[in-house]
Amino acid sequence: MRSRALILREFGKPLRLGYIDVPEPGDDEAVLIRIVGAGMCKTDIRLWKGEEPREGFRTPFVLGHENAGVVEAVGKRVKGLNPGDKVLVYAIWADLNCKYCRIDKCMQCRGHAIPGQSYYYGGYAEYLYVPNYRYLVKIDIDPVEAAPLADAGLTSYSAVKKALPYLRPDSSVIVYGVGGLASYAIQFLRHLAPYVKIIAVSRSDNKLKWAVELGAHYAVHPSEVNKIIKDLSPDGASVMLDFVGNEESAKMIPLLEPSGAVVLVGMEGKSYPIPVFETTVWQYVVIGSNYGSISEMEEMVKFVKEHGIKSYIEKVSLDENAVNNALNKLAEGKVLGRFVITP
Ligand SMILES: NC(=O)c1ccc[n+]([C@@H]2O[C@H](COP(=O)([O-])OP(=O)(O)OC[C@H]3O[C@@H](n4cnc5c(N)ncnc54)[C@H](OP(=O)(O)O)[C@@H]3O)[C@@H](O)[C@H]2O)c1
Ligand SMILES: [Zn+2]
Known part of the structure; x- marks a missing residue:
């Protein structure tokens, strides 16, 4: 069928x-x-x-990996x-068969595609083809409202859960980079670890x-994080949830307490310099966090x-x-929350 879409040609x-x-x-x-x-x-923006x-990303292409909608038609x-069901689209279209998929780690499947990022057109369109119903989660x-949960929500949820084993009642958590993902992470943290102090960092x-x-x-x-950590938790922050992930955010690593952890989610930088001395001596842990499982x-x-998130x-x-304006604003960091295209 034919669908209207915003097409990336150049x-x-x-x-x-x-x-x-x-x-x-x-x-x-x-x-x-x-x-x-x-x-x-x-x-x-980077795409x-x-x-x-990325493999399978070529022009012309349609972006959009954070999709929610209504089932229009189903295969036999x-x-x-059924048609009419409201669904959220899991974005890692894995083979569902390899050793990672079988233990609910589709994020690590070598054979995966992502709509709007590789092989399949994404959701900046009226219609989306989803090759397998197992990538759909029913919502009510x-x-x-649900669309950003398909990535910003799930990625933050999974990142916060990876942080939980490092948190105690007197812990401080640095949330570096306040944007779409962090807006969920802060709310999840308040519910999953209500006892910690959350320090959000933005420019x-x-x-x-x-x-x-x-x-x-x-x-x-960013320049004030050092002082506030010294005041709140003289031994350092238990965790940094890093939603920027560049040379600047990596400078926060020495503010961790011994055995503290960075959960690295943001992918803005080309490299992530880890201080060798502090990381070995204080036994820091760096955890990469990619999306989440089904x-x-x-x-x-x-x-x-x-919890009313x-x-x-x-x-x-x-x-x-409208969409090009939104893209430019997002690129310039001028959005509070998430732009959601509503065809
Ligand atoms: N690992 C995964 O599975 C996964 C999934 C989805 C997204 N991501 C990545 O996660 C990051 C956050 O995504 P998002 O959609 O939440 O972005 P966003 O809405 O633009 O928010 C990111 C925030 O970080 C700050 N920031 C951006 N670039 C910065 C820089 N170079 N230095 C310092 N601060 C910077 C900005 O605030 P200020 O400018 O005010 O400081 C911005 O509000 C992106 O890198 C994205 O690609 C990763
Ligand atoms: Zn697989």
Whole structure:
């Protein structure tokens, strides 16, 4: 079928509204989704600019890996899903068969594709073809609100869970980089580790204010982190959740307590200099964190509902000007929360 979509034809140039061919489910396990919400992630900026070469990413292409919508049609071998169901789209389309997939670690599957990032067109469009119904999680909340959960929410949830074993009642946690992902991470931390002190770090005053509204106990500029950690936890912070991931954020590592951990999520830098002396002597742990598993997504969807976790979104229509403006604002760091395209 034909679907309207915003098409990336040239890296770094405005996306163009046009039509794409979307396959339809047949005798198979595929599902056709009508997109209701497609979140715009900072990762899209690097892809748009051509700064992150990935296998299966070529022009023309359609971005969008944070998708939620309504089932339009299902293949004959689809189980448990019917037209009209609201769904969140798990974005790592793994082979579901390798040794990693079999233990619920699709993120580590070598054979995976990601809609909007590799091989398959993403959700900056009216319709999305999903090759297997197992990548879909049913939701009973508004798909516009749910869309960012497909990446910003799940990635933050999984990162916070990796941090939990390092936290104690007197712990401080640095949340470095206040944006779409951190907006969920701060809320998850408040519920999963209500006893810790959260220190959010951003270069912008409006984001510092927002971080406090989200639940951070302190919100400071990067230059002030040292002082606040010395005051709150003289031994250092137990964890840094790093949503920037560059040479600047790595400078915070020596502010960790002995055996403290960095959960590295952001991918803004080319390298991440780890101080050799401090890391060996104080036995720091650096944990890479990529997305989350399908069962974590199911768990998170329930958690969000149960604890009233909020999505901070600004709607963007499926329109050339609107989406290109939003892309530019996201690139310049001028968004509070998530832009969500609402076809
Ligand atoms: N590991 C994964 O699975 C995964 C999944 C999704 C996204 N990501 C990555 O996670 C990061 C955050 O994504 P997001 O969508 O939350 O982005 P976002 O909404 O743009 O938020 C990131 C925040 O970090 C700060 N920041 C950005 N660049 C910075 C820099 N060079 N130095 C210091 N601060 C900087 C900005 O605040 P200020 O400018 O005000 O400081 C910005 O608000 C991105 O790198 C994204 O690619 C990783
Ligand atoms: Zn696999």
